[in-house]
Amino acid sequence: MLPDSTARIAVLLSVGQHPLTARPRRADQDARALELALQLPGVEVLPVHAGELNDQNETALRSYLGMGASALKLLPAAEGEDVLPLLQQGLRDLQPDLVLCGKRAEHGESSGLMPYLLAQSLGWPVISGLVEIERLEAGHATVLQALPRGQRRRLRVTLPAVLAMDDAAPAARQSAFGPARRGVLEVEQMVAVAEQGLANLNNLSVLNWQFQPARKRPKRLKIIKATSARDRFKAAAAKAESSGGQVLQGLTPDAAAETILKMLREEGVMNSTHGD
Amino acid sequence: MSTTRRRDPRAERILRNRLHPLHLTLQLQHSGVAEWLGPNGVKRRNPHLVGFIGPNGVRRIDRSGAQSAASQTQVHVTEQDTRRTVQLDHPDHYITVIPDMTGGRLSAADKDLLGLAQRLAAEKPNTAVLVVVFGESKETQLGEAGADRVLTVADPLFQQYSPEQRLAWLLALEQALQPDYWLLPDSGLGGGDLGRRLAVALNVRAATGLWQVNLDGDMPTCVCRAAAATQDLLRDLPRVLLALPECAEPVSETRHEALELDIPVSPAAVNPAIEDLGAVAVDPASVALAEAEFILSGGNGVRDWPGFHQAARVLGATEGASRVAVDDGFMPRDRQVGATGTWVTARVYLAVGISGAIQHLQGIQSCEKVISINTDPGCDMVKRADLAVIGDAAAILQALTEKVGQLKQEVRDVA
Numbered sequence: 119m120l121p122d123s124t125a126r127i128a129v130l131l132s133v134g135q136h137p138l139t140a141r142p143r144r145a146d147q148d149a150r151a152l153e154l155a156l157q158l159p160g161v162e163v164l165p166v167h168a169g170e171l172n173d174q175n176e177t178a179l180r181s182y183l184g185m186g187a188s189a190l191k192l193l194p195a196a197e198g199e200d201v202l203p204l205l206q207q208g209l210r211d212l213q214p215d216l217v218l219c220g221k222r223a224e225h226g227e228s229s230g231l232m233p234y235l236l237a238q239s240l241g242w243p244v245i246s247g248l249v250e251i252e253r254l255e256a257g258h259a260t261v262l263q264a265l266p267r268g269q270r271r272r273l274r275v276t277l278p279a280v281l282a283m284d285d286a287a288p289a290a291r292q293s294a295f296g297p298a299r300r301g302v303l304e305v306e307q308m309v310a311v312a313e314q315g316l317a318n319l320n321n322l323s324v325l326n327w328q329f330q331p332a333r334k335r336p337k338r339l340k341i342i343k344a345t346s347a348r349d350r351f352k353a354a355a356a357k358a359e360s361s362g363g364q365v366l367q368g369l370t371p372d373a374a375a376e377t378i379l380k381m382l383r384e385e386g387v388m389n390s391t392h393g394d
Numbered sequence: 395m396s397t398t399r400r401r402d403p404r405a406e407r408i409l410r411n412r413l414h415p416l417h418l419t420l421q422l423q424h425s426g427v428a429e430w431l432g433p434n435g436v437k438r439r440n441p442h443l444v445g446f447i448g449p450n451g452v453r454r455i456d457r458s459g460a461q462s463a464a465s466q467t468q469v470h471v472t473e474q475d476t477r478r479t480v481q482l483d484h485p486d487h488y489i490t491v492i493p494d495m496t497g498g499r500l501s502a503a504d505k506d507l508l509g510l511a512q513r514l515a516a517e518k519p520n521t522a523v524l525v526v527v528f529g530e531s532k533e534t535q536l537g538e539a540g541a542d543r544v545l546t547v548a549d550p551l552f553q554q555y556s557p558e559q560r561l562a563w564l565l566a567l568e569q570a571l572q573p574d575y576w577l578l579p580d581s582g583l584g585g586g587d588l589g590r591r592l593a594v595a596l597n598v599r600a601a602t603g604l605w606q607v608n609l610d611g612d613m614p615t616c617v618c619r620a621a622a623a624t625q626d627l628l629r630d631l632p633r634v635l636l637a638l639p640e641c642a643e644p645v646s647e648t649r650h651e652a653l654e655l656d657i658p659v660s661p662a663a664v665n666p667a668i669e670d671l672g673a674v675a676v677d678p679a680s681v682a683l684a685e686a687e688f689i690l691s692g693g694n695g696v697r698d699w700p701g702f703h704q705a706a707r708v709l710g711a712t713e714g715a716s717r718v719a720v721d722d723g724f725m726p727r728d729r730q731v732g733a734t735g736t737w738v739t740a741r742v743y744l745a746v747g748i749s750g751a752i753q754h755l756q757g758i759q760s761c762e763k764v765i766s767i768n769t770d771p772g773c774d775m776v777k778r779a780d781l782a783v784i785g786d787a788a789a790i791l792q793a794l795t796e797k798v799g800q801l802k803q804e805v806r807d808v809a
């Protein structure tokens with residue numbers, strides 16, 4: 119599993135937000151990304167954060183350092199400024215083999231578009247929903263992607279690539295206080311040259327957008343289209359009624375098993391190609 | 395039979411005249427007709443003939459017509475389809491929907507999305523909703539769900555994860571049709587992934603986590619979930635929409651043509667950087683019950699528990715249980731399905747020896763296909779099931795285990 123030269127993994131770290139107290143914290147998915155990178159043997163981990171540095175954010179950022187990274191590269195940006203050009207520039211300078219990041223941020227628009235925008239501007243492939251990196255070779259990585267329902271898919275991707283973490287990835291370790299205090303935040307001033315198209319796309323000030331606390335979504339009512347009172351009553355007081363399913367009686371166990379098997383295969387839940 | 399009602403004035407006259415010599419014969423012929431059209435075009439009714447005599451001798455009237463139809467000679471109660479058929483011969487505009495089609499069928503979220511597409515299409519005349527289906531489709535109700543046009547891309551490649559190739563198709567569609575909107579479900583992978591790729595490629599700032607669209611004002615707006623679902627974002631309506639489930643009501647009042655798209659679309663060749671190496675075998679026992687895709691669930695009718703576990707292992711199913719099986723100590727508590735257990739979302743639910751108590755059925759409301767093995771053909775689980783096999787659970791499970799074992803053996807021999 120040892121790559122020829124040490125692979126360089128940039129981990130993009132943002133400041134998260136606690137779901138209840140709304141205090142700044144390390145972002146959960148980003149912390150999982152850092153955890154994954156720190157677990158990989160023989161790689162160079164390069165944590166990067168783009169954004170504003172103030173007292174509150176600093177505690178959150180330092181908690182990443184408390185996970186074991188010795189330094190964090192900070193690309194300062196004013197509040198509300200688009201960080202994409204900064205990151206793009208920063209990554210061009212760093213020349214990593216892999217970029218790990220969270221699937222979506224914990225505040226702001228949290229649209230989950232950032233990994234895709236970044237990948238496009240760098241011209242790299244992007245994979246979302248990452249849970250594990252199985253192998254790193256020169257020019258290729260074999261990774262596992264989380265599918266719904268606890269399933270996993272193995273993918274091979276050419277490097278360099280942007281990989282966005284899933285919530286199902288292994289949980290991040292605790293942050294230790296001492297290393298968090300000792301770690302270094304390396305501030306690096308950047309003059310980013312924004313590309314025209316992307317700059318337009320991200321110019322928030324011209325947009326008339328409003329944020330408000332999330333409203334509870336209305337519960338969908340069962341719409342009953344019935345012509346008579348009897349039908350309406352029946353629909354409201356519905357009990358398990360035959361759904362028009364097939365009832366097979368008097369089959370031998372063999373024939374019964376055969377019909378069940380047929381349905382299972384039609385539904386594609388039984389993968390007979392997988393040996394035990 | 396023509397539907398025009400032909401009156402026979404002579405017969406009517408005789409029927410009205412009790413003293414007519416033919417009155418009795420004609421009345422006999424007409425007896426059993428509870429309703430007829432009177433001479434002045436007024437509907438007449440014989441109340442003595444309506445309804446039926448219930449079990450304790452009381453006359454009952456069933457207004458659905460089902461019962462009286464059985465007792466009458468000829469009353470056709472045909473369910474009328476009141477849905478309007480929408481036909482578009484030459485659409486000027488298109489709205490493209492790319493449903494997830496998990497398991498080859500439209501999911502509830504996909505249908506909501508099509509409902510939203512039709513709502514948007516109603517804003518502009520002669521706008522067609524185009525559904526793009528990647529890979530194989532088992533869905534036969536695309537028209538009912540709201541598809542005016544369908545583009546099926548049935549390359550076996552699309553059974554796999556192939557976002558770059560899919561994107562190439564969508565970009566070719568963009569070239570050919572310039573759709574007004576692109577609608578995708580904002581699901582974990584599938585639409586959520588492809589939609590973001592598309593938005594970035596089209597240089598559109600997509601609306602993600604969209605759950606409400608407002609078309610009333612002069613500018614259409616939408617509401618999206620933002621900041622990890624703690625905030626709502628009110629914004630303009632972009633061309634690429636990634637919508638959450640229940641973003642709109644599914645189509646119910648119209649039926650659509652679902653014609654194959656007759657415009658040639660030729661995607662550019664891609665040199666994919668991502669290669670799908672296939673699914674990874676996951677231990678089904680480690681999958682949370684609420685998430686499992688295929689559940690084998692046992693109840694009080696299971697006697698042979700080792701055989702049950704063996705079957706689950708061979709089928710690759712996650713195990714579930716009814717409350718009785720749990721209370722009796724055959725299964726752990728966290729495997730209980732139902733009102734006081736887990737609400738499962740499995741695509742296929744195989745219930746063995748479970749009677750289908752209401753508390754249990756509640757837990758499997760959102761299962762798509764239910765298969766039941768039970769000795770009692772009258773129980774509620776059999777009524778709920780899409781496929782019910784009446785027979786002894788132990789024998790059928792054993793046969794199933796053997797069959798699957800054989801299949802696997804064959805595959806191994808071939809390989």
Ligand SMILES: Cc1cc2nc3c(=O)[nH]c(=O)nc-3n(C[C@H](O)[C@H](O)[C@H](O)COP(=O)(O)OP(=O)(O)OC[C@H]3O[C@@H](n4cnc5c(N)ncnc54)[C@H](O)[C@@H]3O)c2cc1C
Pocket residue numbers: 692693694695696697715716717718719730731732733734735736746747748749750751752753754757767768769770773785786787788
């Ligand atoms: C407040 C409350 C909450 C509850 N919550 C839940 C819940 O969350 N989940 C839950 O499951 N239950 C719940 N219950 C219990 C529920 O009411 C039923 O008692 C229970 O679901 C019945 O389990 P069963 O179907 O396994 O057993 P039974 O009702 O005994 O059914 C056994 C079935 O197996 C069939 N059978 C017998 N022998 C064979 C054979 N050899 N081969 C094939 N079939 C055979 C029988 O025909 C019968 O249909 C709750 C009850 C209460 C009061």
